[in-house]
Structures are given as C-alpha cells and as structure tokens.
Amino acid sequence: MCFDLDSSPPIPVISGGAVAHEDLELTSRDGTRFAAFAASPDEPNGIGVVILPDVRGLYRFYEELALRFAERGYAAVAIDYFGRTAGVAKRGDDFEYQEHREQTTPAGVQADIAAAVDYLRSHGARSVFTVGFCFGGRYSWLSAAGGHGLAGAIGFYGRPPLESVGEIAAPILALQAGADQNISADDNAAFDAALDAAGVEHEIVTYDGAPHSFFDRKQEEFADASADAWSRVLAFLEKNS
Numbered sequence: 253m254c255f256d257l258d259s260s261p262p263i264p265v266i267s268g269g270a271v272a273h274e275d276l277e278l279t280s281r282d283g284t285r286f287a288a289f290a291a292s293p294d295e296p297n298g299i300g301v302v303i304l305p306d307v308r309g310l311y312r313f314y315e316e317l318a319l320r321f322a323e324r325g326y327a328a329v330a331i332d333y334f335g336r337t338a339g340v341a342k343r344g345d346d347f348e349y350q351e352h353r354e355q356t357t358p359a360g361v362q363a364d365i366a367a368a369v370d371y372l373r374s375h376g377a378r379s380v381f382t383v384g385f386c387f388g389g390r391y392s393w394l395s396a397a398g399g400h401g402l403a404g405a406i407g408f409y410g411r412p413p414l415e416s417v418g419e420i421a422a423p424i425l426a427l428q429a430g431a432d433q434n435i436s437a438d439d440n441a442a443f444d445a446a447l448d449a450a451g452v453e454h455e456i457v458t459y460d461g462a463p464h465s466f467f468d469r470k471q472e473e474f475a476d477a478s479a480d481a482w483s484r485v486l487a488f489l490e491k492n493s
Contacts, residue, residue, distance in 0.1 A: 334349070
C-alpha cells in the first residue's frame with residue numbers, strides 16, 4: 253500500500269468546519285454493494301470529489317482526506333474497490349488486500365466509480381472530479397475516459413494509462429514523485445506527449461526527489477511538495493468546475 257496505517261493527509265484541519273460524515277454502502281450498476289465514506293459540508297459549493305484510494309482500498313487516510321475536502325466546501329466520497337470479493341464490513345489492520353486487488357477488473361472499478369459519481373450528483377454536485385493515489389491515481393485518469401461526464405481527473409503518483417489517452421474527455425492533473433521507483437521520468441514524459449497529441453488539457457507536475465507516497469503528514473521533508481500539490485488540487489477544482 254502507499255501509506256502507513258498511521259499516516260494522515262498533510263492538510264490543515266479547519267477547526268469548527270461544519271461537516272457531516274457517514275459510512276455508506278453504495279450499489280454498483282452490476283448490483284455489487286461496496287463500502288464508501290461520505291463527507292458533506294453544511295454549505296456545499298456544488299463541487300463533488302470521488303476519492304480513489306491506493307491498493308489497500310478504503311481506510312482511515314482516505315476518510316480523513318474526504319473530511320478535509322468537506323471542510324472546504326467540497327462534497328467528497330471515498331470508495332472501496334473490494335465489494336465483490338471482501339464484502340462491505342470494516343476491516344482490521346491485518347487485511348490481506350493484495351489477493352483482492354488482483355481480482356479487481358477495470359470494468360468493476362469503473363462501475364463503482366459511476367455509482368459514487370451518481371451519489372454525488374444526486375446530492376447536489378453540479379461538477380464532479382476524481383482524485384486518486386497510486387492504483388487510484390491511474391484509475392482517476394482512466395475514469396476521465398470512462399463516460400462519467402467528469403469535470404476533471406487528478407492523480408497522485410499513478411502509472412500513466414498511455415493506452416487510453418485518446419479516450420480521455422476531461423482535463424488532467426498529474427502530481428508525480430520524482431524519486432518514484434516504479435514510474436520514471438520517461439513514463440511521465442510519454443504521458444505528457446500523448447496528452448498533447450490527443451489535445452487533452454493537462455498539467456503534469458513532478459516533485460524532484462520526492463518518493464512515491466510523499467503526500468503524507470509524516471513525510472516532513474516533503475512538506476513543501478505536499479503543500480504545493482494541495483494548492484494545485486484546489487486550483488484545478490475551481491478552474492474546471
């Protein structure tokens with residue numbers, strides 16, 4: 253997984269932010285029930301965010317991230333990937349996610365994203381974005397090619413989906429780690445070139461020296477990179493909503 257179990261988003265908590273939150277069970281278009289976590293501001297700005305976790309699926313880091321979005325006026329839903337194989341119950345720290353990740357399919361993940369997008373729209377979001385990390389970063393960009401009518405797709409340290417760039421129908425923001433052991437500068441350059449060739453509005457930012465999963469309060473050395481990435485996320489949402 254990308255983050256330690258005690259990691260948290262490197263985003264200031266807004267004290268007194270009027271936010272409601274709840275554990276959800278959403279139903280995918282194929283009838284699958286899956287777990288999600290929703291955070292809703294008392295004064296929503298009309299923008300919704302679907303949060304796509306790393307390979308471990310839904311856990312505390314992403315629930316906290318949903319709350320940080322909601323404190324700033326964005327309705328947010330963080331989803332789990334494993335309803336088809338692991339059910340909807342809360343899981344312990346010893347959850348063996350890898351065997352479940354291996355059973356995910358692009359069609360299944362896209363169906364679950366569609367259910368989360370529908371949930372946000374049914375609760376008043378006029379513009380919906382995806383924000384994903386690692387495994388979810390790639391799926392965030394793929395969701396822009398998934399027919400969901402997204403306003404934009406943001407990915408942190410995801411593997412570029414070069415094979416699907418021609419189908420992407422929304423602006424893209426990529427926030428990549430310069431010291432990522434699995435995603436190279438050449439990979440990011442190829443993504444940039446492919447998006448250019450396809451005429452997709454995009455920005456690819458690489459944080460030199462930052463490791464995979466730098467966006468973590470525990471990664472104090474990369475606090476400036478995290479702050480810059482967060483500011484770019486918010487600016488992207490506002491620009492494209």
